[in-house]
Amino acid sequence: MNKAVQGAIGIGLLCMSAAPAMAAKDISKLPVVTQELVAPPFLPKHDQVAKGGPKVVKVRMVTEEKLVQIAPDGTKMWALTFNGTVPGPLIVVHQDDYVELTLVNPPTSTMSHNVDFHASTGALGAAGLTLVAPGEDVVVRFKATKPGVFVYHCAPGGTMIPFHVISGMNGAIMVLPRDGLKDHKGKSVRYDRAYYIGEQDLYLPKGPDGKYKSYSQPAEGMADMLEVAAKLIPTHVVFNGAVGALTGDNALKANVGEKVLFIHSQANRDSRPHLIGGHGDLVWQGGSFNDTPITNQETWFVPGGAAVAALYEFKQPGLYVYLSHNLNEAVLLGAAAHMNVEGKWDNDLMEQLKKPNEHSTPAMDH
Template sequence: MTKFINPGLVPTSRRNILRGSVLAGAAALTGAAVQASPRAPRMAGINRASADLYHVAGEQQSDSTAVPADLTGYTRVKMELVPPPFAPAHEQVATGGPKIIEITMETSEVLMTVDEDTGAEVWALTYNGSVPGPLIICHEGDMVELTLRNPVDSMMEHNIDFHASTGALGGGGLTHVYPGEETVLRWKATKAGCFTYHCAPGGAMIPYHVTHGMNGAVMVLPRDGLKDADGNPLRYDSIAYIGEQDYYLPMDENGDYRTYEAAGDDYGDSLEAMRGLIPTHSVFNGAVGALTGENALTSKVGETVLMIHNQANRDSRPHLIGGHGSYVWESSFTDPPLRDMETWFVRGGSAVAAMYTFEQPGVYAYVNHNLIEGVMLGATAHFVVEGEWDNNLMEQVVAPRAFAT
């Protein structure tokens, strides 16, 4: 059962200040009377039923008839999560029986620069300090056991909703943690595929947290690994984990991006900006240029890369300029992969895997092929590929030159 603690046990007066400012902002935006909960800065004046839903789902677990988990045959392993665009060490084909994969994540509130050229910045709400949160990998039949910690100096409540899991709103009803708290959630990976996870405290705080970077992806591999439509094994040399993030950054009357002293201070301004449904930025891995230039992804001719693309809030259309999606799984690994896709589709609130073996050296641009977002809003990454050029695939027969009229 979800535990509601005495407000006197909630550390730091800063959270009480935040609760007052946030609730006042909610009332101003909705014209509603707002009453603070005893434990958190929840949005009581904004969609009260939705705000309470994740807590109610947690309370439902007090049912004494719940079937105890049978952990017979499971072995425990620790997975060290790593920052994106990298993937944690893992097996492509599972060995041995099912495992309980132990991971730890911390809900860090971090001031991040979104675009150095314009000075745009955001108090990002993160898992482990990165946007997106770290990639989690397991196999079908495994259990993921997450320790979720909210640092004592945080300003807000956080939780986690795993789209790959079953029950309690994806675990969102069982993982509410306030500053200084931790919780442990264990869930079974019953579906193979790529899935989003995200923070979902309740009410308007759900889109607020998601659009401030608090989302990531889980890949649940089949126990015998990836296969094509005929059952032939497919293997990759590396993973490129790309999280597409839409930001809605408030501006002042002069069109300059506003700055804020602490996480949550932008709540009222952000809600107004979000209501327009027009992002100021759509970027890969948290910021403009996060995966270009010195930060570009690298590979070699002949290497196979599995590109995992997560978008927790909006539809996206990834395209690898100069390459293809040789095999594309739109979330599920149970269905045969799509073949030789020029552009593939990521539904908002999902993650997709696409596999490609590089055949030519050079720079490949990986973009959202809504080119307004890809070029103007920041959704571009680069792969820098080393190797020998193959004129059988492409050749510049004549270099650019003037021609006679």
């Protein structure tokens, strides 16, 4: 980011409180609910179709700077997080609900943090109203006017913006239509399960010995990390914070006949999700639920700084791989997840007619 852009963002953050304000609508009579956020890939409890009118949905996020392992070889990094996870938790509300966020930066932090909600309107996505130093907290409320899935991320200004984002400080919010999702024919569609997959590109510096460097606190490695990031070549591309985070015992699960909604975000780079052995029955391009979903996609596109939703009804049991179909990133850098599906096999859809090295029996002449 050049100095002019850094300066503009910095001035914007400083001047938000000086802007004249119109009186807010009286929402004091609206129902108030508290949403308990959960760690990805799971979603908080929610209704797919809204019950009643708009609500005030209270959520609480605590910033946490923590040393985490991001690869099986023991490689670690200082993660900057919301609620201790990479990505941060998925928030779920309905269109025209009000999101009331309490953002807490504990005194143990070493940096200031804030949050830019791509789903919100004004004040740099609330980044201009939420900047909190260690030991501070802030409360902000915004109206969720656009239905869809959207990224949120930390954006403290200047070079701190890319540093915080590539250190894991991002997540997503899903704003459902009040009457629920619709398919390409305008008919209501429901999901049996939903999973949130946050893709993260990492840029870890190496020392002269070829090993990844270690640091005593996040800021100590900032210059080295930004130097690597400036070359735009990630050292790791991972789902949900680490290589293999969604494999083995942590693999996603479903049953044959279930419709599964995948919410996929990438706060910094483009991505191309693909489900090996399945499809995107319905894909909401750009994450907008106002738009008609496209159908029967083999691979879908997530622009950097966005989230996209895709729904698939599983037809066959077995192991599926959900990955970025930049196969270099999936296989070599870590952008892959596993999904175990249980149920009865359908030979009409696929059948093995000859096993490897098995000689077929010649037909007899009559």
